[in-house]
Amino acid sequence: MSFVEFKNIQKSFGDQKILQKIDLEISKGEFLVLVGPSGCGKSTLLRILAGLETPTEGDILVNGKSVLSKEPKDRDLAMVFQNYALYPHLNVFENLAFGLRLRQVSESEIQARVKETAEILQIQNLLERKPKALSGGQRQRVALGRALVRKTSILLFDEPLSNLDANLRNQMRYEIKRLHQLTKSTIIYVTHDQVEATTLGDRIAVLNKGHIEQVDSAHNIYEKPANTFVASFIGLPEMNFLPGDLVGRPGASVGIRPENISISAEPRSGALEAQFDVCEYLGANYLIYAQLQGQAIRLLSPHPPKTATGGKFFVSIPLEKSIFFDKVSGHLL
Amino acid sequence: MRQLKKILSLLTLTLFSLFAVFPIYVVLSTSFRGDNAFQSTSLEFWTKTSSISNYFSLFTSTDFLTWMRNSLWVSAAVTLIGVGFAIGAGYSLSRFPIRGKKTGLLILMTTQMFPCTMLLLPFYIVLSHLQLINSFWGLLIIYSATSLPFCIWQLKGFFDTIPKELEEAARLDGCSHFQVLYKVILPVSLPALAITSLFNFMTAWTEYAIAAVVLQDPQLYTLSIGLKTFQSSLATQWGLYAAAAIIVSVPVVILFMSLSKFLVSGLTMGSVKG
């Protein structure tokens, strides 16, 4: 049974359509990631659920009941913002306690809950500080704490990690995952980063230009992208698209992930000749840029081709690992 | 080279500081002299005839304390009302899709361009219709309203710089619109509020022309009109005047100085980021 349900949500600002006909169901305790390029409307969708925007059309049900007429504060949800939005005039303790005080929670309860949350997030020693005196990572933890402390059934994350550096981001990603397992809340998480999307989400909804392109588990999205957009958006380095003629499927577009292409110095059966361009060392393997019959391709290989720029080598494209799309519509065949 | 530059700039600043305080020095030194000492060829601060008797008689033989009390009253009330109103309008204009917002803001700015002295006669007529002549109310209304446009612009500019997410977070945390304003926006806007209050206070504390028309009962006089009574067309009590001027200026100067840090950030915040 779905816990949160978006029904035919549409939103436009003036003539500009931000969201068109969004239908989406999320079950209780699920971790759903909304991912897509910037401007695709993912944040707007989140904010509509939070009550910070009103949809032009459509309805949102939580637990079977429409919440559109409710004030944000009455929707039983909390949100973590990209820029943290900590109250600069309050110290960390008061930042966490703010929502509880407004809800007339008793002082002892507040003490207990703030303490508990602070322990989970390991920010006990920061409680007396003002946000100004915190580092980026610490602020992020406090923002997380402020959302957690209210123990709402829904948690919303709006690109919470995009202001952090790479190391911190990895660590926080891990913590968010851990928190989800701890609290069992329903989480809706907006990001433009596909790594966050695939690592965090139980399910991923890929948005583009106000549409949902595909909703599925990370694995399914990776293996069976619904269309060329999803295929190229998810997966790093990006999937290669080759004309179907190359592999004897005219009229189709062939998608092949870089790690599935193998290389050799000598021609093999079914192998195609390619010109080497440049190569990047990634540690586990090499990312090779090359030209295949006038088309740029990327491929991953445990060793670099033994040739100089412009030199020849051979690539094999295994058909069983290729995905075929309609050349015109871009849909999966 | 670097040292020379530093000395040069210190020198320049000292020179200009002297320029800035010199008139104050003159008033201060006059306040210790007799009535006619404004006309004197000495530049000395303390002369043989100097004394603090002007200050003494200011408090004992004039209504100075009454004026002071009235001015404090009026200024405090104007500050509260004016800033209160400006907060409401500034916040709405900064945050909500108010109808006719752009036009409204333009009109607000253009009100600054009308020579205020010409409004005296209409003011008087409005106030006498409202039976507010000779009462602090009339003064309060006019002062707060005339300083409103500037205050609204000022506060709107500052509110614009506060991230929207802060309010959204507060609303999710459980604030009503009013609580957002009261518990989050206002505490965060303290520098701008301080500056706006200061300007309101200053206007009310120093305004003369309107007060002279509205207040007719000497018991209601504010400092600026009171001071003016020392100064008659053919015989000014310069000593008393100077002493009173010093006492009137001290609070504003202190306020100004203590808020000068905010002044730097508060005045420009809006325009830098707005």
Add this chain to the structure above:
Amino acid sequence: MRILLFLSLLLFTQSLMAENQVSIQIWHQMMYSHREVLREVVQKFETEHPEYKINLVYKETEELRSAFQAAALGGSGPDLIYGPSDQVGPFATMGIIRPLDDLFSKEDLDQFDPLSLVRFQDRLYMRGDMVGNHLALLYNKNLVSKPPATTDELISLGKKIAQEKTADGKPKVYGLAWHMMEPFFFVPWVAGFGEAFTNENAEPHLDSSSTRQAFQFMKDLKESGITPKECDYEMANALFKEGKTAMIINGDWSWGDYQKAGVDFGIARIPQVSATGKWPAPLVATKGYSINVHVSPEKLPQVVLLLRYLMSEASQLEFTEKVSSLPSNLNARRSDLVQKNELLQASSDLMSVGQAMPVAPELRAIWDALRPQYQAVMGGTQTAEKAAELAQKNALEQIHVMNEIEKPTSQALIVKFIFGLLGLVLLVLVLRKLPLIWSELMGPYRFAYWIMLPAFLSLIAVVIYPFGYNIALSFSNLSLKTFQDWQIIGFQNYIRIATDPVFYSVLGKTILWTILNLIFHVGLGVFLGVIIDQTLPAKKWFRLLLIIPWAVPQYITALTWRGMFNQEYGAINLVIQKYLHLSPIQWLTRPLEAFGACLLTNIWLGFPFMMIVTLGGLQSIPKELYEAAEVDGATAWQKFRKITWPLLQPVLIPATTLGAIWTFNNLNVVWLVSNGGEPSDQTHILVSYVYKAAFNLYRYSQSAALSMIIFLILVVGSFLFLKKNEPSSGGPT
């Protein structure tokens, strides 16, 4: 919290109104010493009549006039108004004081000096309590044994006294001092050269040989070296009190003060003009009380009771005793206090050569025409011939304008039609928007609309409504004669302004004034801001010191600067002489210098604002930019030119716009420093010109039109300025 305040204020005003007494208000312009006596007299009255409460309100003469006009127009004001007899003309013409003929019997009035009963157009409007106000030559008995009888004697005596010089070349003691800015001190001399300055019908008679000679004589007298080089009333007064001038020409009102100050002085006629053998004729006037036309019939007897008390022998003698005034009550005149008073006896002698002060409103036009010419002659910028000619011409013109009641023309219809149409359109718009407004007030953003409402309403009441009223006035004929019943007449006011060359010259000056001020404000502000920003250790202290000009109330500093600009005693010239060894500058008597004085004052007042704005702007400039420039080898000037200056634009442009508006409309500085446009109305900028036209010359409708023009100029100007700078600014557009 705010409700509490509201309540307490309400209670406060209530308690003031709830007094169960007869409350009578008097507005007066008595000088300090006279004020004290009046207070005593009134207190006595209150003890005799405990149910009475008398409020005394002091206002400076000019303000008394304008405030009373405004108050009476609004249907209120004091019950009694006390002032010089020449205010009777204007007030009576406006119909804001009532005739007194029916209140006092002939027997009553016979007991008073006829000079004290001020009539205008054959009706009694003012009852004077003292007669005099006339000028005389006062001499310090320690310095002058026998007063000069003729002008030749005056000059030779003066030269003898002024012989002894101080180290800086000034006379130790001057021969003579008088108020060199006010024509009241000049007109007695015109009579000394033969003719009166008005004819029998109180019309100006200024382009006469007497006026020319008198002008020339004044100028020569000033240049004979026996007087200070620049002298206003304050200074003459101070010099005489301190014994630094042997003689002074001053009025009877000052005598009490000099006695109190312990000056041993004698009184004599202003010396006979040697060239003609005639005595200069000081103006003899009265000061007294008039009754506001709005005093209700019930209250009238109570007011009359008070007035009778003030006119009584006892009250008048009180003044005579304390401030040596000559009572108007003939019984009082016969008392020993008057008979044995040397001063008052001298006074009678002086009055015998005096001339009565005309009370017609036209007199004001004569003063206003004479004043600039007198100042120009004394300042050396005008010849006596030209001055006399211009004074006559201007006086006639001003009288013409004052007395002209402009009739509505066909344009009035057009104006009314446009007003009507606009009103209708507005009404329709509002009515049509009403449901919308209502729905917004109830809609999703109701919170925003409601909290905006108080500001919105108060702005409409206090700013928008008066503004509309002013627009209506600008098309009307409101002036002295139409004070109570003005009407819309058409575009005449605008046309007159547009075709008046004076308007363009004042506009030019205003623009120059604004530009010069802004150059200095921004230049100094940015310069000091940048320097302060670099001197870290003392940064805070300099900022505190340099902010002072902004913090001190303007009316205080403006007057202080005026004092500092005095040619001989002003601190500025003292510094110039002592430390720079230059010759003193005539700051306040020459147009260019006076303009410079106003400019200097306003620069002083305005630079801190720009400095603070600069400091704020500097905070937002990233330090990396300077480091990058340093690496690129930029000089300090290049860094300023290429980084600081352009990046300051976003803050400086809005601030400059605001500064330009403030400067353009800065009445305080120009009005107070140049004392209302002195010398010769040469230092006016548009606002002071408007102010003067409205409140000194009764041309309300014309100044309303002028203020509309100022408004339009500023609106257009600032929007052009902002538009031009828009791409680089985030300013308020």
